[in-house]
Amino acid sequence: MRQNLGDANLDYQENGSFELFSLEDDLFQTCSDKLSYVNQLLQPIFKEDVFSVTNNSFGFKNIKEQYVFNQFEGQINTGKMMATLLQLVHTLGVKIVNNVEVKDCVSFENGAEITLKDGFRFRTAKVLITTNGFASQFLEEDVKPARAQVLITKPIQNLHIKGTFHFDEGYYYFRNIDNRILFGGGRNLDFKAEETTIMETSALIQEKLEALLQSTILPNTTFEIDHRWTGIMGVGKQKKAIVKEVSPNVYCGVRLGGMGVAIGSLVGKELAELVL
Ligand SMILES: Cc1cc2nc3c(=O)[nH]c(=O)nc-3n(C[C@H](O)[C@H](O)[C@H](O)COP(=O)(O)OP(=O)(O)OC[C@H]3O[C@@H](n4cnc5c(N)ncnc54)[C@H](O)[C@@H]3O)c2cc1C
Structure with missing residues (x-):
């Protein structure tokens, strides 16, 4: 990357x-x-x-x-990363179609057929499934959704925290983003409820994040929460991405194990090499 x-x-x-x-x-x-x-x-x-x-x-x-x-260990601005990546692929002629849900994918000897949510169908030579935590919709592989909840504070004057931090076996993580703290995790408070693709925060986890922010991370600092949100990771029994051909002309690169920012470029490269 x-x-x-x-x-x-x-x-x-x-x-x-x-x-x-x-x-x-x-x-x-x-x-x-x-x-x-x-x-x-x-x-x-x-x-x-x-x-x-x-x-x-x-x-x-x-x-x-x-x-x-x-x-x-390093840290990046993932917003800037995505903006730069999109600019790069646009210049290479890649067409990105947003807000189009795939319902089904059927493999043939010399191609595959995709069905969209609105019923529209088209045929293509190759399909690469890279929907990670959402992939069980199309695949039998060992990959499940794992929701991750996050919050970010408003800017804090004279914030001295710099770097990335983890605790509780990696189930919590925080970092500074300029003079704010981004804090997420707590999936281990209720694994079953967080095994979902629904993009909603829960009171149980958000309250715990806020309590830890107050008691452990910023014990002597007044802060306000600016935003809260969730994302979906793809996890399984092994912390290893699945890069393989699943049926003729249909391939997958999924189960990035919550590490897709770090390893996504390599997984993409491996998948491309497999297809080519
Ligand atoms: C809160 C949080 C913190 C994280 N922190 C880190 C970190 O510090 N370091 C790190 O390396 N990784 C981190 N990750 C993990 C990283 O974000 C993911 O591994 C990475 O985004 C996976 O990229 P992806 O493109 O494979 O899947 P995604 O980014 O999940 O993209 C999958 C896309 O497929 C779309 N999709 C799903 N189903 C369909 C369908 N049927 N039809 C059409 N489109 C569909 C989804 O809308 C989505 O846009 C974090 C994840 C979260 C949620």
Whole structure:
């Protein structure tokens, strides 16, 4: 993605990431015990230690004083990323048709037939299914929707938090966007209810996000919530994308496991190579 779109167009910043740990369990010990083993595994790729233990310097409360730091993790502006990607593909002559729902896809020996929601049908040589969390509509593969709920604060004066942060085994994540905090997660509060493609927030999760923002992330700061929204991830038993031919002339690149910003470009490339 960085090669295709350019760091400036992504507003790419390598501020690192921090894994925060609860006071209530032993997860910090379990993770720090494995640090040198994981660093050793990653040494051939990064040539340096990826993870280290550092001290809480952001004023977070109700967490362990130490956390695990990843010096290489970066953050981007996904709005700028999408705008740049769309501009690029338009210049390459790709036609994008929005707000058209596919109802069915049937494979033939020398092509496939698509049926749209309004009943319109057309034939095409190849179909690539990339609807990720929505893909069970067309596929038998192991991929389920996982809704992720998010909120963002209004701008906060003198915000000192910079970087990306995770806690509770990655079920919560937050980052600064300029002088705001974007905070999401909490799917583990009710896995079953969040296994959905319905784009609605729930009181259970939004209230928990707000409470954690107040108690842990911004304990000494007055803030207001500006927006709340949801998105749908595609998950399964394995944290590995499914890139394969599912029937003659029909292919899929799905189950991006909540990592599609990071790995989507590579999955797209692999899928294109498979089709070509
Ligand atoms: C809140 C949140 C935070 C995330 N944070 C990160 C992160 O920090 N890092 C990271 O790497 N990833 C992150 N992800 C995951 C990442 O956003 C996804 O993995 C990525 O968007 C997947 O891209 P995709 O194009 O495969 O699928 P999507 O972006 O889900 O696109 C699928 C598209 O298919 C359309 N569609 C569905 N059904 C049909 C149909 N029948 N007919 C026509 N169109 C259809 C949908 O409307 C949608 O536009 C996050 C996701 C969420 C929701």
